[in-house]
Amino acid sequence: MDLTFSPSETAFRDELRGWLAENPPDPEPSGGGEEAHYAWRRDWQRRLYDAGWAAPAWPTEYGGRGATPTESAIYFEEIGRARVPLAANVLGLLLGGPTLMAWGTPEQKERYLSPILSAEEIWCQGFSEPDAGSDLAALKTRAVKHSDEWVVSGQKVWTSGAQYSKWCMLVARTDSDVPKHKGLTYFLMDMEQDGVQVRPLRQITGEAEFNELFIEDARIPDQNVVGGVGNGWKVALTTLMNERAGLGFALQIRLRQLLDDLIATAERKGLLEDPLLADALAELHVRCESVRLLAWKGLTDAERYGQPGPEGSLVKWLWSDTNQRLTELAAEIVGPEALTAGTDWSYELLRARGNTIEGGTTEILKNIVAERVLGLPRLSVGV
Amino acid sequence: MDFGLSDDQREIQRTARDMLSERSTPERMREHAQDHRSDDELWRGLSGLGWPGIAVAESHGGQGLGQIELSILCEELGRVLAPVPFLPSVMAAALIGEAGSESLKERWLGGLASGELTGALGVCAGGVAELVIGAPEADVLVLLDDDARARVLAAGEAEVENVDSIDPTRATGRVIAPAGAGEELPGDVSAGVDRSLICVSSELVGVCDRALSMTVAYVSERRQFGVPVGSYQAVSHRCAQMLLDTEKARSTAAAAAWSADSDPAGLAEAAAMAKAAASQAGCDVTASAIQAHGGIGFTWEADVHWLYKRAHLDAALLGGAKRQRARLAAILAARARGEGRDAAIAQSIREPAA
Numbered sequence: 001m002d003l004t005f006s007p008s009e010t011a012f013r014d015e016l017r018g019w020l021a022e023n024p025p026d027p028e029p030s031g032g033g034e035e036a037h038y039a040w041r042r043d044w045q046r047r048l049y050d051a052g053w054a055a056p057a058w059p060t061e062y063g064g065r066g067a068t069p070t071e072s073a074i075y076f077e078e079i080g081r082a083r084v085p086l087a088a089n090v091l092g093l094l095l096g097g098p099t100l101m102a103w104g105t106p107e108q109k110e111r112y113l114s115p116i117l118s119a120e121e122i123w124c125q126g127f128s129e130p131d132a133g134s135d136l137a138a139l140k141t142r143a144v145k146h147s148d149e150w151v152v153s154g155q156k157v158w159t160s161g162a163q164y165s166k167w168c169m170l171v172a173r174t175d176s177d178v179p180k181h182k183g184l185t186y187f188l189m190d191m192e193q194d195g196v197q198v199r200p201l202r203q204i205t206g207e208a209e210f211n212e213l214f215i216e217d218a219r220i221p222d223q224n225v226v227g228g229v230g231n232g233w234k235v236a237l238t239t240l241m242n243e244r245a246g247l248g249f250a251l252q253i254r255l256r257q258l259l260d261d262l263i264a265t266a267e268r269k270g271l272l273e274d275p276l277l278a279d280a281l282a283e284l285h286v287r288c289e290s291v292r293l294l295a296w297k298g299l300t301d302a303e304r305y306g307q308p309g310p311e312g313s314l315v316k317w318l319w320s321d322t323n324q325r326l327t328e329l330a331a332e333i334v335g336p337e338a339l340t341a342g343t344d345w346s347y348e349l350l351r352a353r354g355n356t357i358e359g360g361t362t363e364i365l366k367n368i369v370a371e372r373v374l375g376l377p378r379l380s381v382g383v
Numbered sequence: 384m385d386f387g388l389s390d391d392q393r394e395i396q397r398t399a400r401d402m403l404s405e406r407s408t409p410e411r412m413r414e415h416a417q418d419h420r421s422d423d424e425l426w427r428g429l430s431g432l433g434w435p436g437i438a439v440a441e442s443h444g445g446q447g448l449g450q451i452e453l454s455i456l457c458e459e460l461g462r463v464l465a466p467v468p469f470l471p472s473v474m475a476a477a478l479i480g481e482a483g484s485e486s487l488k489e490r491w492l493g494g495l496a497s498g499e500l501t502g503a504l505g506v507c508a509g510g511v512a513e514l515v516i517g518a519p520e521a522d523v524l525v526l527l528d529d530d531a532r533a534r535v536l537a538a539g540e541a542e543v544e545n546v547d548s549i550d551p552t553r554a555t556g557r558v559i560a561p562a563g564a565g566e567e568l569p570g571d572v573s574a575g576v577d578r579s580l581i582c583v584s585s586e587l588v589g590v591c592d593r594a595l596s597m598t599v600a601y602v603s604e605r606r607q608f609g610v611p612v613g614s615y616q617a618v619s620h621r622c623a624q625m626l627l628d629t630e631k632a633r634s635t636a637a638a639a640a641w642s643a644d645s646d647p648a649g650l651a652e653a654a655a656m657a658k659a660a661a662s663q664a665g666c667d668v669t670a671s672a673i674q675a676h677g678g679i680g681f682t683w684e685a686d687v688h689w690l691y692k693r694a695h696l697d698a699a700l701l702g703g704a705k706r707q708r709a710r711l712a713a714i715l716a717a718r719a720r721g722e723g724r725d726a727a728i729a730q731s732i733r734e735p736a737a
Binding site: 005009266267278283285286293300305314317366369370373374375376377 | 384385389451611614615622626627631634637638641646656659709712716
């Protein structure tokens, strides 16, 4: 057991920290709405790209640094610590790229990877549907083959960044006569066509991170199938497995920063003298440290012993629950500001409600823990 | 970063698990608990393997290994609720080892390391220490006084009354120690207390782990409405929560054990955190185990209640979850005031130890 970083890992951290200190992003745009904000993040990714910091975990042959999982986690910790924005094309970098590296043809890798890295082409993820959320394999969007192209119709939801995207990682049903997991195919769909309409979905924070996609007779050339027809579930799992890796370390640091801010505020206001508030903050501290320890344990166990433990689902569950408790406690410590529209704390409070739903609801995570970690009998539901 | 055990540590864990599954069976535990007696044969067996002295310096007759190795044994013994005075003895040895004068170490550590002597650690308020685990049979008592000082007493120097705690797997006593009796520990008492907190935390991890595995086995087997009750989410999600609580306790206890051996500046905070998480998990996970076992869980025959009882004694030992969080809050406050780590630790040990 050794809870320190190796000299090369420390050097990696120092190099990145130094670069971030010398190359901060432009100030966040105050006007111009979400589009200006997105343009700012896109510009930031180009700078990361020019310096070779857009996706250190990608292999060097695809323009990354071939960073180890530990180094990649350090990367996200530092991005979080420096309070710089996430790269605009985060879904392409974290999900699309790695999925193509695992399943794509040489031609697909050649065509798509480089523009992901440079933010030239933005990617979005078309998985969830109105009637297929947790039960993803029940999705209904259909793709039918006509000569050398596929014609797609259906509806997708919770599609982050769709309005800025060139490509959509789309899972659609290509065979209705086989069990639901077997009739799916994974496509890369061009978003710039009449058959694809994007409608922003306003969320409880007032902003629109997500969209609905209305797809009607959209065309996808056959060479845009990823991983083979009928193999979509397996390919989608690769995407989903990448969803929680990496990014979790930025979120974990963000949680730490929020807690440190809250403790500092409580100290300034003399509220740490209040035993109940002190107890609540100490409990959050224990949880926050547990998130950090479990996240690192999961990552390094997988790196060293090739077997990730049960930590993945536990970390996401504990993190999301802790973030909600923390942002709710802020109302009592920070005071009226925390409940005033437009403040950082009120945004955090409202945004945190999404944490226990997005990327696997807490209820689904508990099912995963119960069935796959503890080996409890499966819930008998339709399959 | 590496959270894994070394080959040697894994070997210690495997040996302990094998030995205890053979020689500390549930039947044997129950028998000794009901008769209120220690398992002397088991104690001789584990003493023969050098367990009580695993973290005692070689110069004092121990194996000279670290807190990680000691924590491995605490967890394994906790898992089987071994009716032996291991925990109180190693806590007494930790205090004497960290804070004792050479002559105190000379006098006591060899016997504690070999298992020929046993010890106990109590928290004194007004000269009386309540519910001191292992006190009735202890040869040496370490008492933490109100002023965060500690003293060592030989068995005859204090009055010990037998007290029946809710957990009969270990003897407990009320210790009455006249002011001035015994010899003060001149050194770093807080480090000894922190190591003791880690030992209890590790024992609680073992208790939680056992409670969870018994529960998973039971709810997978027990059928109602034609299906195993563990297939209902009301039950399976409770089990998932038990795992989360256990893993929080496990990871914080492991980090604290590592701190004790490799990062002394972080020890106070890590130990308080481990004990906070483990005390909470111990009480919650064992309570959940009783609930998930249904009516059976409430019976004397089902072994879950022993886990609940042990968890509560351990949780209260040296301060429960709320006391530990109060200590953590003091550390956080000092840090927020910019007083730095050393000041924070100094602040935390000015708080009473329990």
